[in-house]
Amino acid sequence: MSSPLYLLKTHRFAPLFGTQFLGAFNDNLFKNTLAVLLTFQAAEWTSISSALIAPLIGAVFILPFFLFSGLAGVLADKFDKARLARFVKVWEIFLMVIATTGFATHSFTTLMLVIFGMGMHSTLFGPIKYSIIPQHMGENELVSANALVESGTFAAILLGTLIGGMLSGIPNGGVIAGVASIVVAVIGYGFSRYIPTAPSLSPEMAFSINIFSQTLNSVRLAYQNRIVFLAILAISWFWLYGALLLSQFPSFVQSVLMGDETTVTILLSLFTVGIGAGSILCERLSHHNIRVSLVVVGAIGMGIFGIDFALTAQHFTSAGTLYSNTQFFHILFDLTLVGVFGGLFSVPLYAIMQGRSEAHSRSRIIAANNVLNALFMVSGAVVTMVLLGDGWSIPDIFLLTAIATLLVAGIIARIIHTKAHHES
Missing domain, CATH: 1.20.1250.20 (MFS general substrate transporter like domains)
Structure with missing residues (x-):
């Protein structure tokens, strides 16, 4: 093993x-x-x-x-x-x-x-x-x-x-x-x-086709378990940050880096490979246990390297060819590490959400996670459109999100770590 x-x-x-x-x-x-x-x-x-x-x-x-x-x-x-x-x-x-x-x-x-x-x-x-x-x-x-x-x-x-x-x-x-x-x-x-086969653990549960009440009930159910709900909020923030980066890569490459479709592919590839590598690294560091401390480390790493990525992008100058520009490789390095720390951050949170949920209601709690993930991603997209319309540059938005990640994700991760320590 x-x-x-x-x-x-x-x-x-x-x-x-x-x-x-x-x-x-x-x-x-x-x-x-x-x-x-x-x-x-x-x-x-x-x-x-x-x-x-x-x-x-x-x-x-x-x-x-x-x-x-x-x-x-x-x-x-x-x-x-x-x-x-x-x-x-x-x-x-x-x-x-x-x-x-x-x-x-x-x-x-x-x-x-x-x-x-x-x-x-x-x-x-x-x-x-x-x-x-x-x-x-x-x-x-x-x-x-x-x-x-x-x-x-x-x-x-x-x-x-x-x-x-x-x-x-x-x-x-x-x-x-x-x-x-x-x-x-x-x-x-x-x-x-x-x-x-994975038989139902609550087959007698009442069933309603009212999709709105079902969704609301799922969120209420998740809210009743504080540490699970905090894990869901942290996962949702991870998806907000990731979705914002992925959605803005094409415009960022075109307007800031002066690159092409290949450049977009490079950024996308390194970010996703980083998350995959961080996920596997998390498993190696966990030794088959849920290490909540890794969530804190992940939040700090995502924030710090995200800030460095955004600051480098803000001061990017397209001197010479892109692939000989040291600032470009600085950006790639930061972006990869944002992904690595994102993997460290998210994997234990999913394990907490699963392990701390009651078995008979686990699927509904995961459904609540999906709702809040979607809500956070849509909210991030709306705020991004508003800021872009107000004259903000893409690197400015990246910087704001990275600072918020350091603060918001870091605070949530710290609370989860403290509560998990007290309950153990």
Whole structure:
């Protein structure tokens, strides 16, 4: 058990990992293929401005998290999670067939419906994925399992984004991406068939189709457990910071670094590889236990290197070629370490959320986490748009967010560390 990779050889974990990895890959393959096609060929698809395409795709994808997270949590608590996972994968295959048709016919409306459907797919699968881990893993395996899921998810995001970008640049790239997504979804369904049964721990629970009351009840349930709720707030801040960086990379590269699409890919790759490396490093430093001190270290590291990254960007001068500019490599170094410390920060928080939640209501608490993650990301996007409209530069916004991360994430992490120490 010296390496978390041993879990990938177990029937308890490997099918779940394969299912979630391929699902995350498909999400990003489809979304990025569509985003690039619509950005550069908008006139052939829709009358909507190309500048609004990426925010629109993001908004449509995230809307189901607000609408259906509560319902997803109830379903995962009430029914066998393995069976639900297989249902979700069938839904994904269905969506990818429709997506291929949408690409072939250049139907903007059809593809937006698929984006909404994929958001719903992720909304339903989130509580299943994170609540099934403590049901199949020992307490000393939670950090290892979450480290693999976290690093695997970001690897899938990176691969899906890169391949989607490449496919969008070739003739009939959308249709090829659609067919590839169908194949990936079918393979993902194959993995889901081998997820061991995870029976409901509260089958008698009342069920309501009122999606708003279900979501509100899930958030209330999470709020009742202070340390779990604080962990959720910290995870949500991590997603706000990460989403803000990822969404602004293209504009940052274009307006500040004077780079091109390759430069965006480099930034995206190093940031996501950093998170994956930080997740695995967290597991190595944890020695199969939840080390809350790593959350504090992660928060401080994200803040300090985020501030240095932003200050370097503020004073960036495009002298000579970009790839011979020492400031550019300074930025890459800082960005990678923001990712590494982000991995250290987030992995123990997921383990705390799972380990400290009551087993019979764990899926609903994870659903509350999804709602708050989405709320934080949307809030960050809105504030970013307001600040940009008010004349702030992208490096200014990066600096503000990094300082806030040092303060907000650091304070929350410190409170969690103190409460966990008192309760142990």
